[in-house]
Amino acid sequence: MIRALTLLFALQLAGEALANTLALPVPGPVLGMAGLLAIFALRGGPTEAQEATARGFLENLGLLFVPAGVGVTLHLGAVADEWPAILAAVVLGTLVAMVATAFAFRWLARLTHSEEEQ
Template sequence: MLSALTQLLIFQLAGEVLARGLDLPIPGPVLGMLFLLVALILRGGPSHDMQGTSQNLLQHLSLLFVPAGTGIMVHLHRVANEWLPLVLSLLISTVATLVVTALVMKLCQRPAATTGEQP
């Protein structure tokens, strides 16, 4: 488990170093996940250790939401003062996500329909 956690942290560190070093607008952990994806594709999938460690982390994922919930409770007055922009941004981003997802799905289905192949 220790080697798999070390690998995960190294990929996150590499993404963070690249994002900060090149002043990229993409968060370092996102770049780290992209690096991890490429490494897993090149390796042909995750090792047994990586699978077990990932499953353990996913089982305890809900613990990561505790700090966010605490932060909301601490700043509840700000949420109350700025509820309209928060609700509008949530609604607009949800609609935008649904539209983009539908368009991507439609684009992904188009080649099979135009060539006459059955999915």
């Protein structure tokens, strides 16, 4: 578990360093996750220790939302002032994500020839 956590944190640190050094508009953790994906692609997937570590994070995922909830509570006045923009961003973001997911699914279905002929 220590090795799996070390890998996760090292990749996050590398992503942050890369994003800051090159002034990229992408968050460092996203670059770290891309590095993790590349490692998994080269190795043929995660090890058992990495799977167990990820499972532990997922089982406690709710705890990761506590800081965001506290932040919203602390800035409730700003949220109340900007609620139309926040609502619009959430609704539009959800719609864009749904459409992008549908197109990605159709593209992957065609790519893998898994669509049924009708």
